[in-house]
Amino acid sequence: QQQVKQSPQSLIVQKGGISIINCAYENTAFDYFPWYQQFPGKGPALLIAIRPDVSEKKEGRFTISFNKSAKQFSLHIMDSQPGDSATYFCAASRGYGQNFVFGPGTRLSVLP
Amino acid sequence: EADIYQTPRYLVIGTGKKITLECSQTMGHDKMYWYQQDPGMELHLIHYSYGVNSTEKGDLSSESTVSRIRTEHFPLTLESARPSHTSQYLCASSESGPGANVLTFGAGSRLTVL
Numbered sequence: 693q694q695q696v697k698q699s700p701q702s703l704i705v706q707k708g709g710i711s712i713i714n715c716a717y718e719n720t721a722f723d724y725f726p727w728y729q730q731f732p733g734k735g736p737a738l739l740i741a742i743r744p745d746v747s748e749k750k751e752g753r754f755t756i757s758f759n760k761s762a763k764q765f766s767l768h769i770m771d772s773q774p775g776d777s778a779t780y781f782c783a784a785s786r787g788y789g790q791n792f793v794f795g796p797g798t799r800l801s802v803l804p
Numbered sequence: 805e806a807d808i809y810q811t812p813r814y815l816v817i818g819t820g821k822k823i824t825l826e827c828s829q830t831m832g833h834d835k836m837y838w839y840q841q842d843p844g845m846e847l848h849l850i851h852y853s854y855g856v857n858s859t860e861k862g863d864l865s866s867e868s869t870v871s872r873i874r875t876e877h878f879p880l881t882l883e884s885a886r887p888s889h890t891s892q893y894l895c896a897s898s899e900s901g902p903g904a905n906v907l908t909f910g911a912g913s914r915l916t917v918l
Contacts, residue, residue, distance in 0.1 A: 696846070724905045735808075735894050735909030736847070781847065789835065789904030794846040 696784050698795030705802050711769040713798045715782035718763065719791075722784040727756065727767050728794075730779045739780070740767070772802045807831050810895050810910035817885055818918050825880045825913045827895035835904060836878040839894040840864060841912070847894065853878055854900070885917045 697716045705711045715725075726741035742749045742756040742765065749756045755768040769776055782795040808829040817823055829836065834855050839847040839862075849862030853872040867889070868882050878897075882889055895910040 726905065728907075728909075733911065735896070735911050736907075737909065738906055741905070785905055788901055789898055789907075792849065792907070796846045 696782060696793050696795040698782050698798060700798060701796070702799045703801070705772045705800065707772065707774060707802055707804050709772050709802075711772045711776070711800055711802070712766060713780055713782070713800070714764065714766045715795050716762075716764045717784050717793075719784070719786070720763070721786045722791075722793075723787070724785045725756070725758065725765050726783050726785075727754075728781040728783060730781065730797075732778075736781055769800075772800075774802045774804050776800060777802050808895060808897055808908050808910040810893075810913050812913060813911065814914050814916075816916045816918065819884075819886055821885050821917075823882050823885055823915070825893055825895075825915070827878045827880070827910060828876050829878075829895075829897045829908070830876065831897060831908065832875065833897035833908070834875070834900045835898045836872065837896040837898075837907070838862070838868075838870060838878070838880050839896060839909075840866070841892045841894055851880065885915070887917045890915060890917050 727739045728736035729739040730736040740751050740754050744760050753770045758765045779797045779799050781797045785792040811826045836853045838851040841847050848864035850864050850866040851870040853859045859870050893913045896907040898904045
């Protein structure tokens with residue numbers, strides 16, 4: 693119930709294309725769903741996050757879509773750029789940072 | 805500019821050695837965490853602290869120990885390193901309350917035990 697599943701494990705996209713990463717969770721007590729971006733040699737950094745009271749959140753080229761009934765959420769990167777090449781982790785938590793659980797990560801490569 | 809610092813960034817040591825991974829943050833965050841990260845795997849929480857003199861074990865069993873004597877400092881110690889301890893160790897911190905959902909990570913310490 694604590695697990696967050698993430699797919700695909702790796703993703704290759706052409707520059708300008710759309711990158712889509714999907715996550716699913718089981719624990720309905722989760723109420724905060726962030727995405728972290730990690731570049732090689734760096735720690736993960738918060739990219740964008742959503743709460744279950746909205747179905748979509750957009751920040752620039754990055755959008756989270758949230759489906760509460762299906763217990764799924766996804767990250768969409770529009771107009772993907774080579775600089776977006778990184779590993780992306782979805783996560784879930786409840787309350788104030790309790791039970792923070794990360795997905796296994798997706799390695800995104802954007803070809804120039 | 806990083807507000808959370810980890811040293812050493814890379815460490816190669818022999819089996820049986822004692823090592824301490826340092827983590828310091830300048831943000832005054834109450835909460836600090838240690839995660840273990842292996843390639844292609846999720847981050848696993850091994851220790852956390854909600855304040856000075858408060859430490860707890862995380863979800864993943866670890867033979868390491870931690871201490872929190874000062875708010876800004878959260879070192880992790882392995883008394884006798886083994887090859888199974890080879891991994892990347894990430895330190896993170898967050899505020900208390902609503903800000904606790906935003907984790908700030910250090911760049912990590914990559915440990916190799918021969």
